[in-house]
Amino acid sequence: MSERRKFGPKGWNMKYPFNMGDLRDSSIILNNYLENNNSSGKVPWDDLKYLFGEIMYGGHIVDDWDRILCAAYLDSIMNDLLLDEAELFPFIEGKNITFRCPPAQPYEKYIEYIETECPPETPLAFGMHPNAEIDFRTMQCIDLFRQLQEIQPKDSAAGAAGGLTLEEKIKEFMVRVADEAQLESNKLNIDDIAGKLSEEGRTPYQNAFMQECEYMNILIRTIVVSLADIELAFKGELTMTEQMETLMENIALNRVPATWSKYGFTSQRGLGSWLDNLKARLDQLNQWKDDPINIPKVTFLNRLFNPQSFLAAIKQVYAGEKQLELNKLTV
Secondary structure, three states: OOHHHHOOOOOOOOOOOOOHHHHHHHHHHHHHHHHHOOOOOOOOHHHHHHHHHHHHOHHHOOOHHHHHHHHHHHHHHOOHHHHHOOEOOOOOOOOOOOOEOOOOOOHHHHHHHHHHHOOOOOHHHHOOOOOHHHHHHHHHHHHHHHHHHHOOOOOHHHHHOOOOOHHHHHHHHHHHHHHHHOOOOOOOOHHHHHHHOOOOOOOHHHHHHHHHHHHHHHHHHHHHHHHHHHHHHHOOOOOOOHHHHHHHHHHHOOOOOHHHHOOOOOOOOOHHHHHHHHHHHHHHHHHHHOOOOOOOOOOOHHHOOOHHHHHHHHHHHHHHHHOOOHHHOOO
16 A cells, blocks of 8 residues: 555545545536436446546546556446445455445435445555555654654764764774774785686686675775775864765664665665675675685575576586586576
8 A cells, every 4th residue: 555545636535536526526527428428228337437547537647557557446346236236345255344335325425435334444455465554564664763863963962962973873883894894804805816716717606706706895995985084084184075974874874875785785774784794795705715716515695796697607507517508497
């Protein structure tokens, strides 16, 4: 369920996905249309779906995928069953929830029916699993706590109140990077590793690991240099820039800075957990670099920047050993 459904354009009612004045006007138009253009007595569902989905309420829809979704709902609901108290919620058999179309009655009775009989909003109403709401509520909580963090004091007043100041938080993180993660001291020596591998002895496995080492070194260099610049700015030897301030704010809020994510790996972790994961990835590469000719018996795919490259290496080696066509192999 999206926020878009709950909070529509200005003038829309939360309970109704349309303006109530539009509904009255549409009722008049629909009545005239059926009375004047329907000599056969059959309900022209295709015409009505076009009126509702493309002309009347379709004018509120600006996203193509939302328009497709609206058309799907209309195809499901607007048919002859609608005149026979059809079930309006999809896939709800045996789930102890129902919302049926009311029988024919005056306009005021329809409004009363919606007010009194409409069940609470639930993912089941949209044909979704109840767990869909868990992710929605989780993201709401994460966003709420993120906003609470952002409005916390970031200057010296925070230290006076008993918390760490922004500068103290940054220095604490710098210590963690230097002493716990030891990123700079564990930086991989690409030339030394390449020297242990002869060109004839390099297999797709080694190529994949060398690529990982290059990715890791670029990320480590980006982290170390940016933190070193901030340290110089604290000492007054370098002018504090807007980019530095953004980086410091992200560190204080436990978010991975965008400048690091650009050279990093795909992750939804907070900064602290992200740093621990980076250390685990670096440890795996350090274990391999000591004896790069031999392939480790165990390789954690989730600790690779580009696991697809390693999977491709597996297929390449297997295809060479078994004399098989590479494009016909799958992992």
